[in-house]
Amino acid sequence: MVDVKAIGKTIVEKVQSANGYSDERTCGRIIYSGDGIIHISGLSDVKYNELLEVQGGYKALALNLEMDSVGAVLFSGEDKVRFGDLVYSTGKTVQMPVGEGFLGRIVDPLGEPIDGLSDIEAEDYRPVEFPAPAIMDRGKVNKPLQTGILAIDSMIPIGRGQRELIIGDRQTGKTAIAIDTILNQKGENVICIYVSIGQKASSLAKIITTLRNRGAMEYTCVVCSTADDDAPLQYLAPYSGCALAEYFMYRGKDVLIVYDDLSKHAVAYRTMSLLLKRPAGREAYPGDVFYLHSRLLERAAKLSPEKGGGSITALPIVETLAGDISAYIPTNVISITDGQIYLESELFNSGVRPAVNVGLSVSRVGGSAQRAAIRQISGQLRVNLAQYRELAIFMQFGSDLDAETQKTLNRGAKMTDTLKQRQYLNYSVREMIVLLTVSQSDLVDKIPEKKMTAYNEGLLDYIHANHADLLEKIDPDKKVDEELRAEILNVAEDYVNCSVGEDSHQADAEAEAESVENASDVK
Amino acid sequence: MTNKNNITANVILARTPDAETEAMIEKFVQERGCGKVKYEIDKSIIGGVIIYIGDTVFDGSVRSRLDKIKSDVTA
Numbered sequence: 001m002v003d004v005k006a007i008g009k010t011i012v013e014k015v016q017s018a019n020g021y022s023d024e025r026t027c028g029r030i031i032y033s034g035d036g037i038i039h040i041s042g043l044s045d046v047k048y049n050e051l052l053e054v055q056g057g058y059k060a061l062a063l064n065l066e067m068d069s070v071g072a073v074l075f076s077g078e079d080k081v082r083f084g085d086l087v088y089s090t091g092k093t094v095q096m097p098v099g100e101g102f103l104g105r106i107v108d109p110l111g112e113p114i115d116g117l118s119d120i121e122a123e124d125y126r127p128v129e130f131p132a133p134a135i136m137d138r139g140k141v142n143k144p145l146q147t148g149i150l151a152i153d154s155m156i157p158i159g160r161g162q163r164e165l166i167i168g169d170r171q172t173g174k175t176a177i178a179i180d181t182i183l184n185q186k187g188e189n190v191i192c193i194y195v196s197i198g199q200k201a202s203s204l205a206k207i208i209t210t211l212r213n214r215g216a217m218e219y220t221c222v223v224c225s226t227a228d229d230d231a232p233l234q235y236l237a238p239y240s241g242c243a244l245a246e247y248f249m250y251r252g253k254d255v256l257i258v259y260d261d262l263s264k265h266a267v268a269y270r271t272m273s274l275l276l277k278r279p280a281g282r283e284a285y286p287g288d289v290f291y292l293h294s295r296l297l298e299r300a301a302k303l304s305p306e307k308g309g310g311s312i313t314a315l316p317i318v319e320t321l322a323g324d325i326s327a328y329i330p331t332n333v334i335s336i337t338d339g340q341i342y343l344e345s346e347l348f349n350s351g352v353r354p355a356v357n358v359g360l361s362v363s364r365v366g367g368s369a370q371r372a373a374i375r376q377i378s379g380q381l382r383v384n385l386a387q388y389r390e391l392a393i394f395m396q397f398g399s400d401l402d403a404e405t406q407k408t409l410n411r412g413a414k415m416t417d418t419l420k421q422r423q424y425l426n427y428s429v430r431e432m433i434v435l436l437t438v439s440q441s442d443l444v445d446k447i448p449e450k451k452m453t454a455y456n457e458g459l460l461d462y463i464h465a466n467h468a469d470l471l472e473k474i475d476p477d478k479k480v481d482e483e484l485r486a487e488i489l490n491v492a493e494d495y496v497n498c499s500v501g502e503d504s505h506q507a508d509a510e511a512e513a514e515s516v517e518n519a520s521d522v523k
Numbered sequence: 524m525t526n527k528n529n530i531t532a533n534v535i536l537a538r539t540p541d542a543e544t545e546a547m548i549e550k551f552v553q554e555r556g557c558g559k560v561k562y563e564i565d566k567s568i569i570g571g572v573i574i575y576i577g578d579t580v581f582d583g584s585v586r587s588r589l590d591k592i593k594s595d596v597t598a
Contacts, residue, residue, distance in 0.1 A: 010596065011592070011596055014592045014596060023580075023581070023587065024579060024580070024581050024582075025579070025580050025582065026578050026579055026580070027575070027578060027579070027580045042577075042578045043578060044577075044578045045578070086580075088580070
């Protein structure tokens with residue numbers, strides 16, 4: 001219930017304290033306005049990156065301090081400000097309200113809720129631009145951040161406090177990986193922040209619905225700027241999201257932040273820079289576009305135990321054009337991050353989803369944070385897959401193959417199939433251990449070709465239904481010993497034996513149908 | 524900017540000032556090193572006074588007080 005008395009009391013207090021209030025501020029007047037850029041004469045004591053207040057209550061950001069004018073970008077009211085309007089300095093940089101209340105909410109880059117729900121009570125305010133943690137305050141990345149995606153957790157492991165780039169062409173499933181990772185943090189005590197930068201409002205709505213329906217909003221905050229937002233808001237979004245993440249990190253919590261995507265962020269910054277008449281460099285980006293991203297990503301860190309041990313894991317996303325990872329922004333961000341997950345449209349279209357290119361994807365620090373069991377059984381994975389790919393290229397020439405080569409090829413194809421995973425179907429660490437153990441054993445030879453993915457899903461269902469104790473027995477922090485391995489394989493063999501029978505009937509029927517079809521083709 | 528003696532102070536009031544108010548304003552302005560005063564009447568400030576000296580604005584208008592109360596209460 002609303003306490004009318006308390007509200008009345010507050011108003012009376014405010015009115016009384018406002019009596020005799022006089023405000024001494026610096027001001028200037030707008031001498032140019034266009035494309036969301038204003039030039040102001042006056043404002044002699046304004047600082048770089050200071051928040052300005054334009055007559056009418058609009059906010060602006062001072063970015064160019066010149067001899068006799070100040071260049072600033074407007075966050076709103078582009079079409080409302082007029083020549084000669086007053087602009088006040090505020091003495092503050094842009095601040096982001098932060099607090100626990102932001103979880104489950106959708107806010108704009110200035111911290112205002114845009115989900116139509118109640119106001120958010122800010123526990124504190126943090127500057128959106130904040131120095132990254134000092135060297136001595138940082139700790140070692142030693143805890144894994146499980147994405148729930150087998151291909152990533154086994155071969156490109158991500159640790160809490162790491163910055164892992166997700167890069168690829170449009171429509172290759174970049175956002176899907178990030179969303180799956182957020183969904184997988186349920187019950188993991190990780191706070192997630194999804195920052196959308198210049199996304200289509202329709203795709204953003206879809207993402208938010210997914211997060212909501214799958215119960216991920218409880219621990220997630222969405223900071224969004226859509227494609228129709230002004231460039232300054234898009235520019236601000238990742239820094240605001242990071243400020244919110246820092247609030248939790250400095251309280252000892254683990255945070256996952258997704259920047260979707262930084263190529264649009266660079267474009268927004270390029271827009272602002274060109275309009276502010278800053279010199280253009282390569283691809284018309286301004287000279288400080290590297291610093292733009294490096295200062296953002298440096299703020300993702302793992303703090304030392306003395307500093308509370310919190311962490312920010314950053315998953316920046318960069319979109320490439322026609323697979324060109326040597327363009328300006330991709331190379332910049334690749335060099336800043338601790339590794340990248342490279343997605344390819346060719347793989348995606350041939351049904352390998354997630355379309356991770358294992359050869360080009362790396363994780364530079366996550367390995368040390370990997371759980372012992374996973375590290376043990378996925379050690380050979382990368383090498384085996386590389387061998388398979390090399391052979392697969394040879395196979396295209398159709399030469400006769402000896403038995404050994406044929407076996408490597410079969411195994412490789414089945415391993416690749418094992419790494420295929422449907423969206424929203426995340427594996428737990430124990431499930432991954434089962435799948436990896438089975439897929440690297442002799443058992444796979446019994447499984448028909450192209451059935452591997454279905455078999456894996458079926459096997460996990462079978463184990464959950466009939467052998468739940470087996471999963472309990474697996475300790476992800478210990479190596480898988482021979483006894484456990486044998487037990488896993490035994491269960492898997494039971495499943496394979498009983499379902500291969502069913503399948504072969506089906507396969508026969510299919511083959512028959514096909515041969516009939518072929519026969520009719522010949523006629 | 525440095526030599527404020529040549530600067531005219533712009534004073535905005537809601538109604539024409541009486542002699543006493545004028546004297547107070549002139550004293551205030553001179554303390555801040557301003558030689559001349561220019562008066563302007565603007566009813567929209569409701570009451571009080573706004574004084575511009577160069578880049579600095581001293582806002583003691585009723586309008587801005589009400590705005591401040593409004594933003595404090597609604598926030």
